Amino acid sequence: MEKANITLYTVIGNPERIATAIQDRYKEMTQEIKSENGNIALTLVDDTVINFAINHQQDKPDFIASHTAGMANYFASAETQLVELKESVLRQIRVFNCVTGITFEIDNNEDRTSYIINCIYAIANDVNGFLLYPNMQIYTKEGKLLFSIQGESQLTEFIPIGNADLLDMNRPEEAPADTERRLRSIAQLKKKEIPYMEQLRSEALESEVCLRSREEMVKRAAALFAVAVYSEVILSEDSDREKALFYFNKMNDLYGVKSYLTQKETAYIEDPEPEQQTCIQFVWRYECCGALLWAAGVVDDLSYPSEIIDVPVLAAIFWQHKGIQYLLSKGYSRPQTEILDAADLTLRYDWACVEARIHGKEAPAGLDGGIVVERHYAFNWIIGANENADWDEIQPNT
Structure with missing residues (x-):
């Protein structure tokens, strides 16, 4: 089976909210769930596993700083007519403080794949997140293309957002x-x-x-x-x-x-x-x-x-x-x-x-x-x- 990779980015004060959203969204099809040091292994009823690696700034500040800086620099190279939107996307990337890597296997069962991906978008919605695909396309929680390395977007404008629990933290x-x-x-x-x-x-x-x-x-x-x-x-x-x-x-x-x-x-x-x-x-x-x-x-x-x-x-x-x-x-x-x-x-x-x-x-x-x-x-x-x-x-x- 082919392995799929999707990355969830968000601005959040308490990363436990992501773990809670994962458990809640997959609960109907979960056989077993193991969690240790921000890594969650979720076994579905068909015995396949979805892995979530949650990296938050409070635990891994150097990783987050390096990761978001590299991501911003990468997308900064994109040529586009959407100059203002691009600048807003770069501002959003620079304030991301939590990166969750998601990996799972894809088989010939399209319903299963749709279920997994739909749940990922539901999790993104729960935590006000964005999803990055391996082809370097960033999607909103509604499933709209926010920005791609080709400089494309389904939006005409975008305002960076944050989560209230982060903004109020400390x-x-x-x-x-x-x-x-x-x-x-x-x-x-x-x-x-x-x-x-x-x-x-x-x-x-x-x-x-x-x-x-x-x-x-x-x-x-x-x-x-x-x-x-x-x-x-x-x-x-x-x-x-x-x-x-x-x-x-x-x-x-x-x-x-x-x-x-x-x-x-x-x-x-x-x-x-x-x-x-x-x-x-x-x-x-x-x-x-x-x-x-x-x-x-x-x-x-x-x-x-x-x-x-x-x-x-x-x-x-x-x-x-x-x-x-x-x-x-x-x-x-x-x-x-x-x-x-x-x-x-x-x-x-x-x-x-x-x-x-x-x-x-x-x-x-x-x-x-x-x-x-x-x-x-x-x-x-x-x-x-x-x-x-x-x-x-x-x-x-x-």
Whole structure:
């Protein structure tokens, strides 16, 4: 008989959940199960064996680090038009912390093979996992091709995900203020009939928050606006890089944005022929810009994320002011509590949008998933989530 190999990847705090899922999904056809040091040998009623080798970061950190780095480097070499999706897949690979190798024998009984593979997908569903086949194709738990070494995918977009038990591992308990904030957010979701996960905790509790200064927020907003304006001109019908650079340099003259661009932003501006998808990604940063100006107290309102930001209004704010300090003088220090409330609600909006997308549904209550994920990204940076990560390293988990 031919031997088959499938690998399950996930982000999970307690690997015992995988062992539990294995036992549960195969229980109807299990004759015997042996488990030792993360290795599970499951004997089916036909006397054949399925082997599971569970390797988790908490037990084998070097193995996981080496394995995921090698996997990311391998898929980074794939040529594809799906540039943004590829980058999201690479981010997902880099945060995998549990690798489960699955081996079993294939015979001529197609029903048996289908049963084994269907159970593997059910296990992936139980633990929010992804499956890698020997031909280097990664599949979602729903059985859709996420990405292949040929650069193919059945998806048009993908947002990296993590498991709540991992995200909450080694974190402090919610303080009363955190619990009250979560309940306030849920009350707003209920009013709009937006699905939610009751125990989803914010990405930064009050005890963990490291709020960026108003000046940092405004500088970041100015840089994002400059890059977004550049991108908008590049994407226009009469695309002209010289014209795009004119507007970018005008922003630099007013705000000195070149000195606080990120590494990725600098590389993008210096690229004479950027990919269209990359331009689209950066033009979406208008939404981040709006969230940053609101958090910095420069603008008063943060609208419900159903309609894209009014770019002419945003442009007027920057073109009519003459530098960072002048812009700061027109604003005020928004209370931390207000910023954390908005960040928490945005996280839950994003969870609802991702959940809808996974199940092939429209985002609920008129939410625009693109707007929501950009705001989520901005708020994570503002509140110092992801261990106070730099802008390019933010990971808006849901």
